[in-house]
Amino acid sequence: MDYMNEAYKEAKKAYNEDEVPVGCVIVKDHKVIARAHNLKEKNNDAMGHAEILCIKKASKKLNDWYLKDCEVYVTLEPCVMCVGALISARVKKVYFGARDLKAGALGGLFNLLEQKGLNHYFEYEYIHRDECGLILKDYFKEKRISK
Amino acid sequence: MDYMNEAYKEAKKAYNEDEVPVGCVIVKDHKVIARAHNLKEKNNDAMGHAEILCIKKASKKLNDWYLKDCEVYVTLEPCVMCVGALISARVKKVYFGARDLKAGALGGLFNLLEQKGLNHYFEYEYIHRDECGLILKDYFKEKRISK
Numbered sequence: 001m002d003y004m005n006e007a008y009k010e011a012k013k014a015y016n017e018d019e020v021p022v023g024c025v026i027v028k029d030h031k032v033i034a035r036a037h038n039l040k041e042k043n044n045d046a047m048g049h050a051e052i053l054c055i056k057k058a059s060k061k062l063n064d065w066y067l068k069d070c071e072v073y074v075t076l077e078p079c080v081m082c083v084g085a086l087i088s089a090r091v092k093k094v095y096f097g098a099r100d101l102k103a104g105a106l107g108g109l110f111n112l113l114e115q116k117g118l119n120h121y122f123e124y125e126y127i128h129r130d131e132c133g134l135i136l137k138d139y140f141k142e143k144r145i146s147k
Numbered sequence: 148m149d150y151m152n153e154a155y156k157e158a159k160k161a162y163n164e165d166e167v168p169v170g171c172v173i174v175k176d177h178k179v180i181a182r183a184h185n186l187k188e189k190n191n192d193a194m195g196h197a198e199i200l201c202i203k204k205a206s207k208k209l210n211d212w213y214l215k216d217c218e219v220y221v222t223l224e225p226c227v228m229c230v231g232a233l234i235s236a237r238v239k240k241v242y243f244g245a246r247d248l249k250a251g252a253l254g255g256l257f258n259l260l261e262q263k264g265l266n267h268y269f270e271y272e273y274i275h276r277d278e279c280g281l282i283l284k285d286y287f288k289e290k291r292i293s294k
């Protein structure tokens with residue numbers, strides 16, 4: 001299964017709900033155990049990012065806050081808060097499909113995991129997918145036009 | 148009103164529920180608009196930190212994710228994830244009552260706000276309160292004895 005494409009499907013849901021189109025899935029033992037998309041505006045929640053909502057669902061599914069051996073596929077490079085949450089949930093690996101040079105905390109703006117002394121480190125990999133970035137460009141372009 | 152003491156009352160609730168005793172209140176226009184304490188274990192939620200739960204409650208109260216002019220009182224220095232969430236919620240100022248040298252991201256382990264290019268910065272102040280640190284020491288001491 002193309003897990004990044006599953007994350008992209010979630011981003012499309014966000015797009016259709018007029019939210020910044022970012023999607024996420026969490027995989028354990030080759031199964032998708034949680035799916036979520038950004039719902040910041042709808043939920044009036046600064047923490048409504050796709051990764052945060054997906055971590056919550058995965059924890060509920062596993063009945064454990066510790067997301068052991070879980071891999072996260074997210075369409076956009078995570079921000080500081082989300083990298084912090086991924087550390088707290090102790091995920092194994094994070095894949096992201098587009099760079100965020102303005103706010104990405106896995107090398108885009110800066111790399112939070114270069115900080116020594118954190119209580120967990122996860123692996124990560126940027127697997128570039130045009131569609132993950134394009135959907136964001138389209139969204140913000142439409143926003144500018146509709147203003 | 149002694150807002151840090153209100154946060155401490157929340158930490159005591161966490162203590163009584165066998166959670167790491169950290170408490171938080173959020174203040175706007177000299178009124179406490181949200182109170183929360185750590186519920187990580189009970190909620191099986193890596194994001195169950197006092198600050199995160201308190202931000203959620205404040206957003207619900209204000210019906211807005213943007214916590215404009217809000218001040219946060221928390222008994223322990225916030226971790227990376229919580230500093231990230233406080234940035235995302237765009238709070239005005241954060242006061243904390245005890246240092247966290249192991250995981251604090253406002254100068255304890257390191258200072259995340261020294262990073263350039265973040266999309267928001269808040270003021271912060273360490274107002275040392277013995278009781279905020281002591282309740283944590285007591286909690287972990289008891290944990291060790293009961294093992």
